[in-house]
Amino acid sequence: MALSNYTSPKWWKEVIVYQIYPASFKSSKPANEANGWGDVRGIIEKVPYLKALGVDVVWTSPIYKSPQADMGYDIADYKTIDSRYGSLADVDELIKTLNDNDMKLMMDLVVTHTSNQHDWFIQSAESKDSPKRDWYIWKPPRGYDSTGRPIPPNNWAQILNDSSSAWTWEKKTREFYLTLHTSQQVDLNWENPEVVAAVHDVMHFWLSRGVAGFRMDVINLISKDQSFPDAPVIDPSCEFQPGEKFYTNGPRFHEFMHGIYESVLSKYDTITVGEAPYVTEMSEIIKTVGSTAKELNMIFTFDHMEIEDIKTKGESKWSLRDWKLSELKTIISGWQKKMIQWDGWNAIFFECHDQARSVSRYTDDSDEFRERGAKLLALMESTLGGTVYLYQGQEIGMRNFPPEWDPDVDYKDVESINFWQKMKKLYPAGSKELKEARELLQKKARDHARTPMQWSDEPNAGFTVPGVTPWMRVNDDYRTVNVKAQIEFVGQDLSVWQYWQQALQVRKSHKDVFVYGEFEDVDFGNEQVYAYLRTGARSKERWLVAMNWTGNDVVWEVPACIEVDEVVSSSLQATTVREDGTKVKLQAWEGVLARCK
Numbered sequence: 001m002a003l004s005n006y007t008s009p010k011w012w013k014e015v016i017v018y019q020i021y022p023a024s025f026k027s028s029k030p031a032n033e034a035n036g037w038g039d040v041r042g043i044i045e046k047v048p049y050l051k052a053l054g055v056d057v058v059w060t061s062p063i064y065k066s067p068q069a070d071m072g073y074d075i076a077d078y079k080t081i082d083s084r085y086g087s088l089a090d091v092d093e094l095i096k097t098l099n100d101n102d103m104k105l106m107m108d109l110v111v112t113h114t115s116n117q118h119d120w121f122i123q124s125a126e127s128k129d130s131p132k133r134d135w136y137i138w139k140p141p142r143g144y145d146s147t148g149r150p151i152p153p154n155n156w157a158q159i160l161n162d163s164s165s166a167w168t169w170e171k172k173t174r175e176f177y178l179t180l181h182t183s184q185q186v187d188l189n190w191e192n193p194e195v196v197a198a199v200h201d202v203m204h205f206w207l208s209r210g211v212a213g214f215r216m217d218v219i220n221l222i223s224k225d226q227s228f229p230d231a232p233v234i235d236p237s238c239e240f241q242p243g244e245k246f247y248t249n250g251p252r253f254h255e256f257m258h259g260i261y262e263s264v265l266s267k268y269d270t271i272t273v274g275e276a277p278y279v280t281e282m283s284e285i286i287k288t289v290g291s292t293a294k295e296l297n298m299i300f301t302f303d304h305m306e307i308e309d310i311k312t313k314g315e316s317k318w319s320l321r322d323w324k325l326s327e328l329k330t331i332i333s334g335w336q337k338k339m340i341q342w343d344g345w346n347a348i349f350f351e352c353h354d355q356a357r358s359v360s361r362y363t364d365d366s367d368e369f370r371e372r373g374a375k376l377l378a379l380m381e382s383t384l385g386g387t388v389y390l391y392q393g394q395e396i397g398m399r400n401f402p403p404e405w406d407p408d409v410d411y412k413d414v415e416s417i418n419f420w421q422k423m424k425k426l427y428p429a430g431s432k433e434l435k436e437a438r439e440l441l442q443k444k445a446r447d448h449a450r451t452p453m454q455w456s457d458e459p460n461a462g463f464t465v466p467g468v469t470p471w472m473r474v475n476d477d478y479r480t481v482n483v484k485a486q487i488e489f490v491g492q493d494l495s496v497w498q499y500w501q502q503a504l505q506v507r508k509s510h511k512d513v514f515v516y517g518e519f520e521d522v523d524f525g526n527e528q529v530y531a532y533l534r535t536g537a538r539s540k541e542r543w544l545v546a547m548n549w550t551g552n553d554v555v556w557e558v559p560a561c562i563e564v565d566e567v568v569s570s571s572l573q574a575t576t577v578r579e580d581g582t583k584v585k586l587q588a589w590e591g592v593l594a595r596c597k
């Protein structure tokens, strides 16, 4: 077997990446200019805050010029900053401020599609002879129905609106164009070498300005099956069907990724992470993240994010099931071991702007247990192998907003709105189905991650000046759940923020164990306690993580092969009464980190 590179030190393996959702992070604007949106200068203001937490790299969700049909994931100009966020000069200053603090900036690269307002698409739509026509994917209708309505080229559904066709009709030239996510996000035609060159150019533009790398949006959807076949009918009651198998890791995906590597990435010292939905096969994934793959450093995989989904109806996220701890262990531990075995690299994340809050999904977000749950997740995330990604607000245990919030008013995300409108069309007010739809929104909508960051107990949670209406409503709990209270907290235990800060310090001072170390499950069949051992790659030091994933106290029998030496930290440090080294008493939702003999 070839020598593994898994343990060879790289800066991008060791960093803590913090994702900022710019609209909701911090507004720097005074009362006379404030518009309810966060901005780049707001991020600059908070660099010392991020430094104190232990962050090394900041990843900003898109801040480019955009009509915001999908909150900036619909880019109208890759080289201009949206005026609501600031200017190129502001970004230059952000890069400098970060660099001065020994930190880096990572940007979101959204090149699977552009906005329909991008000049490339405007030109492309003008005529069939436009030099930009072939920059996007145009097809004539399959035919016309009895009412004269054009029939789309195939039956693919939109990802963010599954009751719509993935193809959008353009009246002037009487053809459809491919819009996999929403009708405003037009898929680029990567088969055209001019498109590939234009993307490379955009990447050089940002890297040469000092950006350290990219998170690449749905990057594994860039190569489509060029025969554009119909998708299998999974739900006969729907006109359109999920077509991802024809555009995920498609025929030329790896060729395109190699091209990016050769022409762009290999010329800089970058950090790269691909958002790669719908792919689970290790033999396929390793082609992208293998240490000699020459594609990307790592990808985000989604098995743990989809643990509550019922998969019988294709990929729809609008379903909910109960899951057992062993299922989560299978996923999390599985990725840990697979990446070591196959010589790849993990991106560790439990939140992002597309997922509800982790404390609400995986643990218990009641007032009684929210802090414990958030700290348990912090312990887990900070002790897993891979590069750690922390999402804004996760460090204070922000939770989903309450069930009373009105889907017609308080939800702003295009995916949630489409789902709610569809359900309202299908079912009458007061029906069981609409009640269930509301529950699904309350559990799973992307909106929960997008409420303004809770900085303090001041009006608008300190996100923007009082008297201004933020673009999205502030979660009702900001008076108790906020950064200021948690940083200043003095008590028996640590606040969630203080615990994260400590957990990141522990990780950084034991990289050999937590970043590069081996991973071994302990007591795998236990449905209450998730425990694993991390062993230093070089030092061979052994550390035990044991977490009680229930709301009851548990006395956990430590397997005989492990001798606990010293409990180094606990999420409930002040109150825990520990038993001897063969048993550990874990309170509800408590996690401990122990050094072993």
Ligand code: GLC
Residues within 6 Å of the ligand: 070, 073, 074, 110, 160, 181, 185, 217, 218, 275, 353, 354
């Ligand atoms: C990615 C983004 C998501 C966006 C979609 C389309 O999944 O994370 O927010 O809606 O791509 O760009």
